[in-house]
Amino acid sequence: MGDSMPKKERRKNAAAGRVTAPRVKAVDLFCGAGGLTRGLEAAGVEVVTGVDIDPACEFPFSANNRASFLKRSVEEITETDLAEAFAGAQLTLLAGCAPCQPFSTYSQGKPRDKRWNLLNHFARLVRELDPDLVTMENVPLLEKQTVFSNFVCDLKSRGFHVFHKVVDCADYGVPQHRQRLVLLASKLGPIEMIAPTVKARRYKTVRDAIIGLPPLKAGGVCPDDPMHQASELSPLNLKRIRASKAGGTWRDWDRELVAKCHKKKTGKTYPSVYGRMGWDEPSPTMTTQFFGFGNGRFGHPRQNRAISLREGAILQSFPRNYKFVDKGKPVYIKTLGRLIGNAVPVKLGKAIGKSIMHHIRKMEGVGERAA
Numbered sequence: 001m002g003d004s005m006p007k008k009e010r011r012k013n014a015a016a017g018r019v020t021a022p023r024v025k026a027v028d029l030f031c032g033a034g035g036l037t038r039g040l041e042a043a044g045v046e047v048v049t050g051v052d053i054d055p056a057c058e059f060p061f062s063a064n065n066r067a068s069f070l071k072r073s074v075e076e077i078t079e080t081d082l083a084e085a086f087a088g089a090q091l092t093l094l095a096g097c098a099p100c101q102p103f104s105t106y107s108q109g110k111p112r113d114k115r116w117n118l119l120n121h122f123a124r125l126v127r128e129l130d131p132d133l134v135t136m137e138n139v140p141l142l143e144k145q146t147v148f149s150n151f152v153c154d155l156k157s158r159g160f161h162v163f164h165k166v167v168d169c170a171d172y173g174v175p176q177h178r179q180r181l182v183l184l185a186s187k188l189g190p191i192e193m194i195a196p197t198v199k200a201r202r203y204k205t206v207r208d209a210i211i212g213l214p215p216l217k218a219g220g221v222c223p224d225d226p227m228h229q230a231s232e233l234s235p236l237n238l239k240r241i242r243a244s245k246a247g248g249t250w251r252d253w254d255r256e257l258v259a260k261c262h263k264k265k266t267g268k269t270y271p272s273v274y275g276r277m278g279w280d281e282p283s284p285t286m287t288t289q290f291f292g293f294g295n296g297r298f299g300h301p302r303q304n305r306a307i308s309l310r311e312g313a314i315l316q317s318f319p320r321n322y323k324f325v326d327k328g329k330p331v332y333i334k335t336l337g338r339l340i341g342n343a344v345p346v347k348l349g350k351a352i353g354k355s356i357m358h359h360i361r362k363m364e365g366v367g368e369r370a371a
Contacts, residue, residue: 022091022364023046023088023089023090023091024044024045024089024090024091024092024093024133024356024357024360025046025048025085025089025091025092025093026045026046026047026048026093026094026095027047027048027049027051027082027085027086027095027129028047028049028051028067028096029051029074029094029095029096029098029122030051030052030097030098030099031050031051031061031067031096032054032057032061032097032339032342032343032344033057033060033061033318033324033339033340033343034057034060034067034343035317035318035343035344035345036095036137036343036344036349036352037061037065037349038064038065038318038322038346039345039346039347039349039350039351039352039353040095040350040352040356041065041353042349042350042353043349043350043351043352043353043354043356043357044353044357045093045353045356045357047066047067047095048067048068048086049067049068049069049082049085050065050067050068050069050070051069051070051077051082051096052070052071053072053073053074054339055071056335056336056338056339057069057339058071059324059325059326060322060325060339063323063326074096074098074122074125077121079125079128082125082129086129086131091188091360092129092131092132092133093131093133093135093356094122094125094126094131094133094135095135095136095352096136097136097137097344098118098119098122098136098138099118119142119147119151120147120151123150123151123154123155126155126158127158130158132186132187132188133185133186133188133191133356134155134160134183134184134185134186135182135183135352135356136181136183137180137181137182137183137344137348138180138181138183139179139180140179140181142181152164152183160185160186160187161185161186161187161188161190162183162184162185163183163185163190163192164181164182164183164184165182165192166180166182167179167180167182167196167348169345169347169348170203170204170282171196171197171200172197172198172347172348172350173197173317174204174282174317174345174347174348175208175209175283175314175315175317176283176284176285176286176315176317176345177282177283177284177285178348179285180344182348182352184359186356186363188359188363189359189362189363191355191356192355192359193351194351194354194358197351203282205278205280205281205282206277206279206281206282206283206301206315207279207280207301209311209314209315210314210315213228213310214228215303216228216230216303216305216308217230217303218230218231218241218304218305218306219231219232219305220305222308222310225310226325226331227309227310227313227324227331227336228309228310228311229308229309229331229333230300230305230306230307230308231291231292231305233293233304233305236257237274237293237294240253240274241274241276241293241304241305244275245276246277246278246279246301247275247277247278247279247281247301248275248276249274250274259274273294273295273296273297274294274299275297275298275299276299277297277298277301277307279301279302283297284297286312286315286316286340287341288337288338288342289341290307290312290337290341291306291307291308291309291312291333293305293306309331309333309336309337309340312340313340316341316343316346317345317347317348318340318343324336324339
């Protein structure tokens with residue numbers, strides 16, 4: 001199949017079936033630190049370009065992935081900016097995860113945040129670039145919003161078969177319970193997410209993920225890995241974490257340690273803050289504030305501290321050696337916590353990529369004919 005073959009003919013041939021796997025080129029919008037790109041690459045998708053407006057994303061994205069980084073707002077991107085990325089592709093994929101804060105339970109779905117409009121720009125780029133495949137990952141609440149319904153309708157009107165489902169990342173090997181909305185769309189035919197790759201009784205646990213990392217004290221930094229550093233704890237919070245049980249809550253503490261807000265009736269509905277993770281179960285959802293003991297169940301199961309930046313990244317299924325900061329550069333905990341907490345878990349990205357490649361092979365008869 002030559003590069004000059006018209007896209008409609010390529011799609012027709014793909015739907016009719018071929019015996020060799022095609023070359024799939026992708027653009028990753030809102031690429032962040034590169035979690036989705038790393039996962040797609042592991043599944044056999046060639047990500048050519050990652051796009052993000054945040055300059056903090058450039059080093060981790062570029063240092064760990066083969067794709068180039070384009071620092072640009074998706075609101076400003078046009079077909080011309082990305083057309084070259086798809087050159088020579090047999091099939092094209094537009095992927096991304098629009099910033100999820102506007103749709104999260106923390107913002108309670110309030111549409112005043114201008115980032116709601118980013119999904120409309122995603123749809124605009126689908127119209128302009130006319131890819132063969134589309135995928136998007138986001139928080140579950142988005143599925144109930146009009147902006148998402150409009151996005152799905154727009155895809156269907158352009159000939160896409162659309163699948164979307166809320167999945168638990170733990171089902172795909174991520175050592176974390178993280179509910180995420182996954183959308184897959186294809187012009188080749190019906191598409192769906194692959195079945196879970198891990199059964200519940202074999203979920204990857206916190207112990208599986210971070211065992212073996214050097215121990216730290218609160219405020220400590222590993223000399224061999226500046227990403228393995230833990231936030232300082234106040235004297236009161238040190239007492240609190242020492243009184244905390246793995247998998248427990250602040251309700252286990254003596255009353256004098258309990259925060260005033262939690263003594264009120266309204267505060268009793270937040271048992272997960274100031275908690276330790278369970279050692280032999282997946283972690284809770286990594287947020288952008290996971291490095292703070294008081295921000296959720298982010299206490300280390302055994303050590304008297306919150307989890308480190310490196311541990312948070314590993315629980316997001318980034319490889320242990322994933323580079324987030326250039327050598328010798330300062331580590332800004334809040335910035336890196338945001339990048340890690342917002343990332344698509346790498347293993348979820350890989351499952352999405354496998355779903356796409358499985359779908360393509362199924363549509364093209366690859367495997368059946370080869371056998």
